[in-house]
Amino acid sequence: MSAERETTGGREGEREVKDASMLLQKEMIAGHFTALSRAKEEGKKVVYTFVPGNLTELLHAFDVLPLYPEINALQSGMRKKSGGYILEAERLGHSEDVCAYVKSDIGMLRAGNVGPTGEKLPPPDLLLLSYTGCFTFMKWFELLKREYDCPVAMLHVPYQGDGEFTDEMRKYVVDQLRSEVIPKLEQVTGKKLDEAKLEEALAKSSVAEDDLVWVLESAKNKPSPIDAYFGGVYYIGPIFTAFRGTDAAVEYYKTLRSEVQVRLDQRLGPITPDGPLTNERYRLVVEGPPSWPSFQEFWKMFSGEGAVVVASSYTKVGGFYDHGFRHDPKRPLESLADYCAGCYTNLNLPSRIEILARYVREYQADGLLINSVKSCNSFSAGQLMILREVEERTGVPGGFIETDLVDPRYFSAANVKNRLESYLQMIEQKRKSPGAPRGPSGAAGGGSSGPRRLEVLP
Amino acid sequence: MHEDSSSGSPGATPRLSAVIARCEALYHDVDLRTVHDWRAARGGRKVVGYMPIYVPRELIDAAGMLPVGIMGGRGQVEIIRGDAWFQSYICQIPRSTIELALTGRLDVLDGMLFPSICDVIRNLSGMWKVKFPGKYVRYFDVPQNYEPEVGGRFYREELRHLYADLRRLSGTTEDADETLRRSIARYNENRRVIGELLELRAKEPWRVPTYESYLVLFAGNVLPVEEHTALVREYIAAALESDRPRRDNARVVLTGAFCEQPPIELIRTLELAGCYVVSDDTALGRRWPTEDVSTEGDPLLALATGFLRHSPPTAARYEPHGDRGEPLVTLVKKQRAEGVVLAAPSFCDPALLEQPILQDTLDAARVPWTAFKYAENLGQFQVIREQAGTFADSIKLWSEP
Amino acid sequence: MGNVVSVGIDVGSSTVKVAVVESPAGSGRERVGARVLSRVVERTRRRDQNQIVQSTWADAMERAGVSKRDLVYVATTGEGETVEGATGHFYGMTAHARGALFLDPAVRAALDVGSLHARAIRFDERAKVLDYRMTSQCASGTGQFLENIARYLGVTLDEVGRLSLEGTSAEKVSGICAVLAETDVINMVSRGVTTQNILKGIHESMAGGFAKLLRNARAEGVVLVTGGLSADAGLTGALREALGKPPKKKGPSKPGQAEAVETALPLEIRPHPEGVFAGAIGAALWGAYRAERLAAGESAPHASV
Amino acid sequence: MKAFLGIDLGSTTTKAVMMDEAGAILGRGITNSRSNYHLAADIARDEARVDARFTLLDRALEREGETGDEAVQFRKRLLHRFRKVQRLVQLASLREEAVKEAASARLSQYGDGLVPKVREIFEAMERDWRRPKLSVGPSSDFFRDQAAGDYGRLAEKHADRAVPFDALMSVFDKVIIVVENARMDLTFEGNIRVALAECLGGETPERRAKYEAAVAQAADAPLDLVRTIGTGYGRQTLPFAKDDIRSEILCHGLGAHLAFPRTATVLDIGGQDTKAIQVDDRGIVTSFQMNDRCAAGCGRYLGYIADEMNMGVHELGPLALESTRHVKINSTCTVFAGAELRDRLTMGQRREDILAGLHRAIILRAMALLARSGGIADEFTFTGGVANNPAAVKALRQLVVENYGERTLNISPSSIYTGAHGAAEFARRATQDVEA
Numbered sequence A: 001m002s003a004e005r006e007t008t009g010g011r012e013g014e015r016e017v018k019d020a021s022m023l024l025q026k027e028m029i030a031g032h033f034t035a036l037s038r039a040k041e042e043g044k045k046v047v048y049t050f051v052p053g054n055l056t057e058l059l060h061a062f063d064v065l066p067l068y069p070e071i072n073a074l075q076s077g078m079r080k081k082s083g084g085y086i087l088e089a090e091r092l093g094h095s096e097d098v099c100a101y102v103k104s105d106i107g108m109l110r111a112g113n114v115g116p117t118g119e120k121l122p123p124p125d126l127l128l129l130s131y132t133g134c135f136t137f138m139k140w141f142e143l144l145k146r147e148y149d150c151p152v153a154m155l156h157v158p159y160q161g162d163g164e165f166t167d168e169m170r171k172y173v174v175d176q177l178r179s180e181v182i183p184k185l186e187q188v189t190g191k192k193l194d195e196a197k198l199e200e201a202l203a204k205s206s207v208a209e210d211d212l213v214w215v216l217e218s219a220k221n222k223p224s225p226i227d228a229y230f231g232g233v234y235y236i237g238p239i240f241t242a243f244r245g246t247d248a249a250v251e252y253y254k255t256l257r258s259e260v261q262v263r264l265d266q267r268l269g270p271i272t273p274d275g276p277l278t279n280e281r282y283r284l285v286v287e288g289p290p291s292w293p294s295f296q297e298f299w300k301m302f303s304g305e306g307a308v309v310v311a312s313s314y315t316k317v318g319g320f321y322d323h324g325f326r327h328d329p330k331r332p333l334e335s336l337a338d339y340c341a342g343c344y345t346n347l348n349l350p351s352r353i354e355i356l357a358r359y360v361r362e363y364q365a366d367g368l369l370i371n372s373v374k375s376c377n378s379f380s381a382g383q384l385m386i387l388r389e390v391e392e393r394t395g396v397p398g399g400f401i402e403t404d405l406v407d408p409r410y411f412s413a414a415n416v417k418n419r420l421e422s423y424l425q426m427i428e429q430k431r432k433s434p435g436a437p438r439g440p441s442g443a444a445g446g447g448s449s450g451p452r453r454l455e456v457l458p
Numbered sequence B: 001m002h003e004d005s006s007s008g009s010p011g012a013t014p015r016l017s018a019v020i021a022r023c024e025a026l027y028h029d030v031d032l033r034t035v036h037d038w039r040a041a042r043g044g045r046k047v048v049g050y051m052p053i054y055v056p057r058e059l060i061d062a063a064g065m066l067p068v069g070i071m072g073g074r075g076q077v078e079i080i081r082g083d084a085w086f087q088s089y090i091c092q093i094p095r096s097t098i099e100l101a102l103t104g105r106l107d108v109l110d111g112m113l114f115p116s117i118c119d120v121i122r123n124l125s126g127m128w129k130v131k132f133p134g135k136y137v138r139y140f141d142v143p144q145n146y147e148p149e150v151g152g153r154f155y156r157e158e159l160r161h162l163y164a165d166l167r168r169l170s171g172t173t174e175d176a177d178e179t180l181r182r183s184i185a186r187y188n189e190n191r192r193v194i195g196e197l198l199e200l201r202a203k204e205p206w207r208v209p210t211y212e213s214y215l216v217l218f219a220g221n222v223l224p225v226e227e228h229t230a231l232v233r234e235y236i237a238a239a240l241e242s243d244r245p246r247r248d249n250a251r252v253v254l255t256g257a258f259c260e261q262p263p264i265e266l267i268r269t270l271e272l273a274g275c276y277v278v279s280d281d282t283a284l285g286r287r288w289p290t291e292d293v294s295t296e297g298d299p300l301l302a303l304a305t306g307f308l309r310h311s312p313p314t315a316a317r318y319e320p321h322g323d324r325g326e327p328l329v330t331l332v333k334k335q336r337a338e339g340v341v342l343a344a345p346s347f348c349d350p351a352l353l354e355q356p357i358l359q360d361t362l363d364a365a366r367v368p369w370t371a372f373k374y375a376e377n378l379g380q381f382q383v384i385r386e387q388a389g390t391f392a393d394s395i396k397l398w399s400e401p
Numbered sequence C: 001m002g003n004v005v006s007v008g009i010d011v012g013s014s015t016v017k018v019a020v021v022e023s024p025a026g027s028g029r030e031r032v033g034a035r036v037l038s039r040v041v042e043r044t045r046r047r048d049q050n051q052i053v054q055s056t057w058a059d060a061m062e063r064a065g066v067s068k069r070d071l072v073y074v075a076t077t078g079e080g081e082t083v084e085g086a087t088g089h090f091y092g093m094t095a096h097a098r099g100a101l102f103l104d105p106a107v108r109a110a111l112d113v114g115s116l117h118a119r120a121i122r123f124d125e126r127a128k129v130l131d132y133r134m135t136s137q138c139a140s141g142t143g144q145f146l147e148n149i150a151r152y153l154g155v156t157l158d159e160v161g162r163l164s165l166e167g168t169s170a171e172k173v174s175g176i177c178a179v180l181a182e183t184d185v186i187n188m189v190s191r192g193v194t195t196q197n198i199l200k201g202i203h204e205s206m207a208g209g210f211a212k213l214l215r216n217a218r219a220e221g222v223v224l225v226t227g228g229l230s231a232d233a234g235l236t237g238a239l240r241e242a243l244g245k246p247p248k249k250k251g252p253s254k255p256g257q258a259e260a261v262e263t264a265l266p267l268e269i270r271p272h273p274e275g276v277f278a279g280a281i282g283a284a285l286w287g288a289y290r291a292e293r294l295a296a297g298e299s300a301p302h303a304s305v
Numbered sequence D: 001m002k003a004f005l006g007i008d009l010g011s012t013t014t015k016a017v018m019m020d021e022a023g024a025i026l027g028r029g030i031t032n033s034r035s036n037y038h039l040a041a042d043i044a045r046d047e048a049r050v051d052a053r054f055t056l057l058d059r060a061l062e063r064e065g066e067t068g069d070e071a072v073q074f075r076k077r078l079l080h081r082f083r084k085v086q087r088l089v090q091l092a093s094l095r096e097e098a099v100k101e102a103a104s105a106r107l108s109q110y111g112d113g114l115v116p117k118v119r120e121i122f123e124a125m126e127r128d129w130r131r132p133k134l135s136v137g138p139s140s141d142f143f144r145d146q147a148a149g150d151y152g153r154l155a156e157k158h159a160d161r162a163v164p165f166d167a168l169m170s171v172f173d174k175v176i177i178v179v180e181n182a183r184m185d186l187t188f189e190g191n192i193r194v195a196l197a198e199c200l201g202g203e204t205p206e207r208r209a210k211y212e213a214a215v216a217q218a219a220d221a222p223l224d225l226v227r228t229i230g231t232g233y234g235r236q237t238l239p240f241a242k243d244d245i246r247s248e249i250l251c252h253g254l255g256a257h258l259a260f261p262r263t264a265t266v267l268d269i270g271g272q273d274t275k276a277i278q279v280d281d282r283g284i285v286t287s288f289q290m291n292d293r294c295a296a297g298c299g300r301y302l303g304y305i306a307d308e309m310n311m312g313v314h315e316l317g318p319l320a321l322e323s324t325r326h327v328k329i330n331s332t333c334t335v336f337a338g339a340e341l342r343d344r345l346t347m348g349q350r351r352e353d354i355l356a357g358l359h360r361a362i363i364l365r366a367m368a369l370l371a372r373s374g375g376i377a378d379e380f381t382f383t384g385g386v387a388n389n390p391a392a393v394k395a396l397r398q399l400v401v402e403n404y405g406e407r408t409l410n411i412s413p414s415s416i417y418t419g420a421h422g423a424a425e426f427a428r429r430a431t432q433d434v435e436a
């Protein structure tokens, strides 16, 4: 979810933004991959771990390099390699039914584990199974465990089934950090935990987090200066991955914030693949991750219609800051535990409904669009109910499309476009009412001759 | 190959047929009439449902309520509204479960527990909260850390919390620890007779077809524990009396079906196609934990220890040492099985993701296996029959005499 | 020791196939020297299946010049579990593997394409099934599918193969429903696409699916096409294309690139004029072997019946 | 007079509705969809025009004061004769093509026997079709279906060793496409006089004169087609200008609203797709769902089953109504369901019970779609070809009550025209918008 574009080789021109923040991010990401590819020569330890509720500050305190298989899968998707990787994994016996992130990663591994920059990725010294918000993570690392002969540290983060993170849960997570995660890190690195370093990182995180929240909330303005979904993916890259708790991240978010401030002052819309958006016609809240292999194409379907995403749940998968959570150097392990527990998919369904309904209201959105991805049960199971509930609570129409994160077989551009356009036209029609459905527009809703997998539930 | 392809319950005595008929009726009772009857006979005592795996039924029982295992629609409820809530790529069990609820078939339940199985069930618990605000609903997390001081402590807290809730729900005033110990004892006994039944099946599978043992286990979902214990005993006695022919079948382990259950016809199909299922993980919640839980000392701690030490492995449980392949091979050896049938629900990430691991390990151990997917509402079995039949054929035709 | 005669009856959802096989007594699992005395295939065509089974069986016996009393084993396969007068049943893939190996000892895999299902079966030199993949519960790309298409195009099944081979530029189709194909076919016809090119396109699409089945079953070496569609030269041609494609190359392919995994396995497709009888022949052969074991009075679990 | 036209190019059938300025329906036309969309649209339009002229005839008869029983009978007779004339024109053309095809090199393997057999069959068909009592059936009973049914039956009878059934059917399958795509004059103006001549026997000279005058008025009245709006399956390739196309969902929603103004939920089961639509009190679509391109959930499912059983699709429903036992169909795929049907028949199960199970299966799929679109509100309107099928309606009614309670279920005898009706209304409104 980070600066994918920078590493996609020839497709640079597709987005003609040369904002300072973009350039900065590009350098950061490239730097990280280079560091990873040199890790072994430079004697650095590498830890594979997951994005949701990750423990980056702790890893920095041990001076190890994090690598996120999810990001690799995402990058493979963006570079249109995931299709081949997935087929390879299926040939190895994986089912068509399961999460395609896992299959993309396994396929990439079989094809030599070459990362997005064309450099070979290092094998892990530790698999940090931060088991948060998704059961598939566990199976994923079981599969990786067979590939690499290295220790696994399991961190089980309880689900907020009753909508709260209790003291007992917090204690459970902290206990695991103390008895499982930290000892394993110490064992792998041969170093003791440097508490001062951890606290310092946590303090930096919280500075960057303030700026990120400011940027995301700037979308409350009309017109919105940002796109909080497609653009948002770029904004969350550094903070959800290797950079949280670093000076680089603090710097990045400062730069980003000032850029957005400029657009805000000039009442400009977000930058899109088609250039700056000048006609904000629809304000949408989007739930669910994007489809990576068709990211640009998908985005253009929105920007082409003047649709701006003003808030999204996907930008909260790594961690959730809207409710005021910040990493806290005064309660280092406790605040790490809170962070883990608070990521979006670790929240129960009623909380998710509440959050989305609030977004619709606070960001004055015209509708809630759900992009339901086949891969991810954490996100998808229950989304149809979320849709109905949010519709009921807010009165705005909901839309539903089905695609996949990285499996190109589940992205049919014509259908998605058709469904999206129908949905937007329906919003339009609703807006125009009262009055009979007349005039040339009509909604181009519904059918096409292709397979009808994709649906809009307006 | 089955020169003798008789179906049904060959060689069943009237006594055996009677037990099976009772179990079949319970299996088909998607309206929970038995539970209504139980409740009516006891002046409206409360009932708590649970999705049956890793749920300590003892707590519900000790709180003076009837624990009722809800195991999907068994292919018998037409899914009409359930499909409105789940996309086509999600397994069958949440849709049939919510269909049961939306059609009022679960109205008899005063509460519902959702154990930690996977992301789908987790989200289902939230849907329950939204749709049935008047009912007690709880997502019951289980630790994936097996250190008594870490996971054990957390789990005990979860149990304490749940037990307090349940006692509040039933309004009981009896001694909390004492009643719980008594419940544990009752369930220990139940698990012991189930253990005997399964041992008998492993030893003489022609006497105890899995079609029947599954039904007998299933009955435990809706019967009070002591009644179920008696039923299992009755079945064992009847099965021992009966004289059934031993067939030319291959001994197989059936695994992968720990959550969404295969339709009962699928189990029958396997047996008719030439397989004796000598071990399986269907209706797993009925035999969990696998050893007696201590009836001494702190009962909550005893339950927590039972969970940490004696939970059967499933795809949804983290395996801190090695992976799931080795235990499976050990099981195959122990049961003298000749092959493994890997059956997993369609769209079940946990079960399907580990199949390649299991397959590799089995290959390395030279254990033959076959794999297929099913759904609880599967109606056609030709393909499975062909697959299982070919599998059994290949075991039989090539094993040297 | 002389010879024994066994019969194999393969009951399919659209056809019944019967083969009468003679093999040297005591020739064990391998049955070296076995030969087929007669073979008959009959389409069910909405008639009473039981009757057709019996009449086809009788017909085959007559042609072979043997009487039912001479049979040591009557083996059924396919959907024939309930055939009256049968000794025992063998499952489809067991039988097809055996039959394929008999028809061509070089093969190590069979692709059985019948009216409702297709399956790729990999086996060893003793016909032991090692792996297989089957199509799902959708009739798209099966025999019935092709039959429907032929009907919509107004050609007979026997012409299908030849016409397809005459195609010059295949009309791309993908995953169309066997029933709704009518509209698609009509559409193509209306766009002026020739029957030949439509059929070629259909065959290519089917072959693509079957190639995937074969690859996923990890088939290697020579593959025999069995079942009703083994007679379809258009399909076998398309299969050769689909499997024989040289590995894709885009410039100097770096090691570890996605393309590398797409490399086609070296598979050789062979049709056989008697491919449709593979199941029946295989069942007959297994029957003769089982008869021997039974006669030897084996009663241990693995040999008892 | 000014007229507006809506055309719904369905996957199975193409429907046209012609409307006058006041929004009253003048005529409806239907034909089976075919490869040539233009042609299908033209034929449906021509049929609607024919129907409109019959409406004009009614109005003319009224003006002549002919409203009694006699006139009604005459009108019925005339329509019947007219349809027969149309059919015979088509049959003649089919015969000509078939004889040509039978003699072609493609079928030379069957030798000289083929052509005479084909001739015999057609002679028998013509004899049959000319019989005065032959019912031409409802207008959805197309030439193709009628010809295929009769030809098939006769071919079975005439087939022998030298000329097998397959060869005879192959001739038919080939030429029916050709004939369907050929243009021939089937208009009111072109054929009504022949039909009229056959209907006037036995009438008083006075009546004759009145009838002839009325027919002349109807045939000669100007019908000025102001605007056409098209909709339907595969809209990207519809033979209309972009401005003249409306989404089939919108058209169905509006059409259902026009027919039953209190409609809240619409279910449309057509040949190749099923739609569940929610509309507001003005007929504006608020939500919809459509199924995959799989025959298992739509009208073609029943068509396929009818073929399997050698029955007409409209005979299925009535037979299924006689069912007394519940049969659950396991196969989801249509082709597998066909095989299951055969199996079950072999096992001795009753046709009507199996058929009832098949009808329930298709309605169950629709129920899931409805649930996803937002459920079933009151009133509930069922449209599309399958709404003509009484067994499907019965199953639907039952499932609605079981799952949603009592709902007013609207089914119009002309429900198959719902989409075209909506489109015609769009055409009318578009013109008024321009004028306004």
Ligand SMILES: Nc1ncnc2c1ncn2[C@@H]1O[C@H](COP(=O)(O)OP(=O)(O)O)[C@@H](O)[C@H]1O
Pocket: C011, C012, C013, C014, C015, C016, C078, C113, C114, C115, C116, C117, C142, C143, C144, C146, C147, C157, C158, C160, C161, C226, C227, C228, C229, C231, C232, C233, C276
């Ligand atoms: N010459 C041919 N060309 C193409 N397909 C053929 C030919 N002959 C038979 N078939 C197909 O073979 C199928 C029957 O194959 P078979 O293996 O006997 O099926 P099953 O065992 O399912 O009845 C029919 O569906 C038919 O379409």
Ligand SMILES: Nc1ncnc2c1ncn2[C@@H]1O[C@H](COP(=O)(O)OP(=O)(O)O)[C@@H](O)[C@H]1O
Pocket: D009, D010, D011, D012, D013, D014, D033, D140, D233, D269, D270, D271, D272, D273, D298, D299, D300, D301, D302, D303, D313, D314, D315, D317, D384, D385, D386, D388, D389, D416
């Ligand atoms: N008279 C009838 N009786 C029963 N079913 C009918 C009748 N007429 C049409 N049908 C059914 O309706 C289907 C066609 O419906 P239609 O709405 O015309 O489809 P489409 O709009 O996709 O062309 C046919 O497949 C058939 O099953």
Ligand code: SF4
Pocket: A070, A099, A100, A101, A102, A133, A134, A135, A136, A137, A375, A376, A377, A378, A379, A405
């Ligand atoms: S299921 Fe969802 S959260 Fe889990 S690994 Fe897959 S995409 Fe990520």
Ligand code: SF4
Pocket: B091, B092, B093, B094, B117, B118, B119, B120, B121, B259, B260, B316, B345, B347, B348, B349, B350, B351
């Ligand atoms: S069947 Fe599998 S995916 Fe479905 S709820 Fe159960 S564990 Fe989860």
Ligand code: SF4
Pocket: C137, C138, C139, C140, C176, C177, C178, C179, C180, D293, D294, D295, D296, D332, D333, D334, D335, D336
């Ligand atoms: S798409 Fe057609 S062939 Fe496939 S399942 Fe559906 S009806 Fe059957």
